[in-house]
Amino acid sequence: MSITEERITPTEDVAAPPRAWRVDLPGVTAADLRPVKWQLYLALVGLFLGVVMGLLQALERVDIYLYDVVGLKSYYQGLTIHGVVLAIVFTFTFANSFMSLTTMKGFGRPLVSPAVANTGLWLAWIGTGLAAWAMLTNKATVLFTFYSPMKATTLFYVGAVFLVLSTWATLLNQLLTLHAWRKDNRSERIPLLSFTSIVTMIMWTLASVGIAIEVLGFLIPWSLGWIDNVDPQFNRILFWFTGHPIVYFWLLPVYVSWYLMLPKAAGGKLYSDGLARLAFLFFLVLLPVGVHHQFTDPGIGEQAKTMSFLLTLVIFVPSMITAFSVIAGLEMGGRSRGGKGILGWIPKLPWGDPSVSAQLLAGLAFFLGGASGLINASLTLNLVVHNSSFIPGHFHLTVGTAVALSIMGICYWLVPYLTGKRLALRRLAVLQGWLWLAGVLVFSRGQMAGGLEGMPRRTQIADAVYLDNFSGWDLANTLTAIGGTMMFLSGALFFVVMVATIFNVRAVDTTQRMPITETIHGPRESWKFLDRLGIWSLIAVVLSVLVYGITIWHYWPIELNAPGVRVW
Numbered sequence: 001m002s003i004t005e006e007r008i009t010p011t012e013d014v015a016a017p018p019r020a021w022r023v024d025l026p027g028v029t030a031a032d033l034r035p036v037k038w039q040l041y042l043a044l045v046g047l048f049l050g051v052v053m054g055l056l057q058a059l060e061r062v063d064i065y066l067y068d069v070v071g072l073k074s075y076y077q078g079l080t081i082h083g084v085v086l087a088i089v090f091t092f093t094f095a096n097s098f099m100s101l102t103t104m105k106g107f108g109r110p111l112v113s114p115a116v117a118n119t120g121l122w123l124a125w126i127g128t129g130l131a132a133w134a135m136l137t138n139k140a141t142v143l144f145t146f147y148s149p150m151k152a153t154t155l156f157y158v159g160a161v162f163l164v165l166s167t168w169a170t171l172l173n174q175l176l177t178l179h180a181w182r183k184d185n186r187s188e189r190i191p192l193l194s195f196t197s198i199v200t201m202i203m204w205t206l207a208s209v210g211i212a213i214e215v216l217g218f219l220i221p222w223s224l225g226w227i228d229n230v231d232p233q234f235n236r237i238l239f240w241f242t243g244h245p246i247v248y249f250w251l252l253p254v255y256v257s258w259y260l261m262l263p264k265a266a267g268g269k270l271y272s273d274g275l276a277r278l279a280f281l282f283f284l285v286l287l288p289v290g291v292h293h294q295f296t297d298p299g300i301g302e303q304a305k306t307m308s309f310l311l312t313l314v315i316f317v318p319s320m321i322t323a324f325s326v327i328a329g330l331e332m333g334g335r336s337r338g339g340k341g342i343l344g345w346i347p348k349l350p351w352g353d354p355s356v357s358a359q360l361l362a363g364l365a366f367f368l369g370g371a372s373g374l375i376n377a378s379l380t381l382n383l384v385v386h387n388s389s390f391i392p393g394h395f396h397l398t399v400g401t402a403v404a405l406s407i408m409g410i411c412y413w414l415v416p417y418l419t420g421k422r423l424a425l426r427r428l429a430v431l432q433g434w435l436w437l438a439g440v441l442v443f444s445r446g447q448m449a450g451g452l453e454g455m456p457r458r459t460q461i462a463d464a465v466y467l468d469n470f471s472g473w474d475l476a477n478t479l480t481a482i483g484g485t486m487m488f489l490s491g492a493l494f495f496v497v498m499v500a501t502i503f504n505v506r507a508v509d510t511t512q513r514m515p516i517t518e519t520i521h522g523p524r525e526s527w528k529f530l531d532r533l534g535i536w537s538l539i540a541v542v543l544s545v546l547v548y549g550i551t552i553w554h555y556w557p558i559e560l561n562a563p564g565v566r567v568w
């Protein structure tokens with residue numbers, strides 16, 4: 001049963017007001033779904049802005065400079081907007097929306113506190129507005145990593161704080177609901193859908209402590225003039241404590257869909273409940289790996305770098321568990337649809353379902369994204385690729401496709417589910433996924449090839465004067481521009497489908513169902529200990545204190561010696 005087909009015999013399409021449709025969430029009212037819906041809409045606003053900026057970035061690679069046409073002051077202002085709205089607004093608000101919904105679905109009840117949910121919604125919208133104002137007025141051209149000593153206006157940092165607080169509100173509501181559910185279900189295992197959703201938010205909340213200390217302890221007082229100087233290297237240590245686990249905050253909501261919805265849509269089952277719980281717990285415990293973004297940083301000892309390198313390699317365990325679990329479920333589905341031979345099950349998957357197709361294509365891209373992550377993680381190879389365009393090549397396959405294309409795929413059933421409107425232009429939606437994959441393969445080929453030939457990342461090509469008599473990166477940049485334009489066109493198709501769906505006069509008056517995968521080996525076959533989220537969180541904290549204690553001990557004392565510069 002595909003995700004976007006009607007779940008029960010479709011009744012006549014009627015121009016019924018959306019109130020005629022229902023969702024399969026017992027006890028959940030329209031008021032409970034409102035924050036979920038408006039967090040999702042904010043995510044789509046972020047995606048839209050990011051895709052438009054992406055086109056400008058791609059065209060700049062071949063000297064087509066359009067920033068002044070849209071009223072921006074520079075390539076770097078555009079790059080900041082591109083990175084912040086995609087890496088922070090789009091991903092954070094989607095996680096707030098989707099993890100709230102899946103938690104309700106898993107527990108079979110609404111989240112305990114509408115007040116907390118609405119507070120989180122307002123924090124997200126206000127935070128986005130503050131950061132957007134700062135970036136659009138060119139007062140925060142500091143890129144999405146906002147590295148000091150570049151100094152942005154205070155409201156940019158306050159906006160980021162509000163967005164992080166909106167995610168903490170989501171976790172608070174999940175834990176309140178877990179507590180209430182526990183009272184009624186003392187001996188039960190936490191339902192897998194809620195378990196994976198809560199572990200995702202716990203992992204992120206622990207990870208966010210790094211940037212919370214950096215922004216609240218240093219950057220906001222500094223931007224207000226309460227302290228004169230900061231220590232940029234120490235701020236990078238704090239940032240990257242958060243900066244790598246943030247990628248799993250982007251990825252794990254997609255993993256919830258890949259584990260618990262995609263196999264069902266393909267007609268398969270999940271091999272093991274326990275293995276899925278274990279994979280998510282691995283991501284929770286393996287928090288302290290951020291130093292692998294700092295292999296070339298001075299002031300960080302080789303012990304910290306080696307520990308980070310080794311822990312990063314361990315991350316391949318949950319990644320391979322995921323690849324096995326999800327693909328096994330897909331294979332079951334493909335074979336149940338008549339797939340024969342070693343790979344004959346693949347064409348039998350429901351490729352005509354835009355939600356399934358987009359997520360399958362995103363998963364395929366993730367193999368390449370993951371492999372390039374292994375290259376980045378190598379202490380020696382990193383010396384070749386660090387700060388080169390190889391890195392954007394890597395992350396447009398990971399966050400740019402494994403995550404972004406999967407989220408677009410999820411929206412193909414989620415928006416109809418939340419609005420009661422039938423998905424419009426299904427065939428265009430299927431095409432959109434293939435165009436995105438084709439575009440990112442060309443884009444990443446260009447970026448990675450350029451990076452291996454020394455092309456820097458985050459550098460306007462027109463600025464790099466040494467390029468005057470150097471054409472060695474022309475092919476790389478041409479591929480980047482072509483691939484990026486293809487991704488933009490695909491993004492435009494996505495928004496055509498979304499708008500046509502949201503404003504579709506054809507409402508459906510059936511019950512919208514969220515397809516949840518059954519497991520072959522259920523929760524009774526795995527250790528109850530896996531559900532002890534407090535203990536697993538403590539293990540994550542202890543490992544983080546150990547690794548970052550050594551990192552910071554080696555670095556200490558910090559020196560507040562950078563007054564702050566405005567380079568734009």
Ligand code: HAS
Binds near residue numbers: 398
């Ligand atoms: Fe990364 C830099 C290492 C994963 C994003 N990464 C970045 C940056 C971003 C980013 C944004 O070690 C740049 C940050 C900046 O601005 O400086 N990354 C890794 C490693 C992994 C990894 C080892 N990255 C991600 C994910 C991201 C992401 C996920 C976003 C979502 N990354 C690095 C390193 C750097 C770095 C260094 C710093 C480089 C430098 O020097 O600056 C691993 O987690 C990857 C493991 C994944 C796999 C693939 C598993 C495959 C699966 C496919 C399932 C298939 C399905 C469908 C479901 C091994 C699970 C199949 C379909 C059919 C039809 C069958």
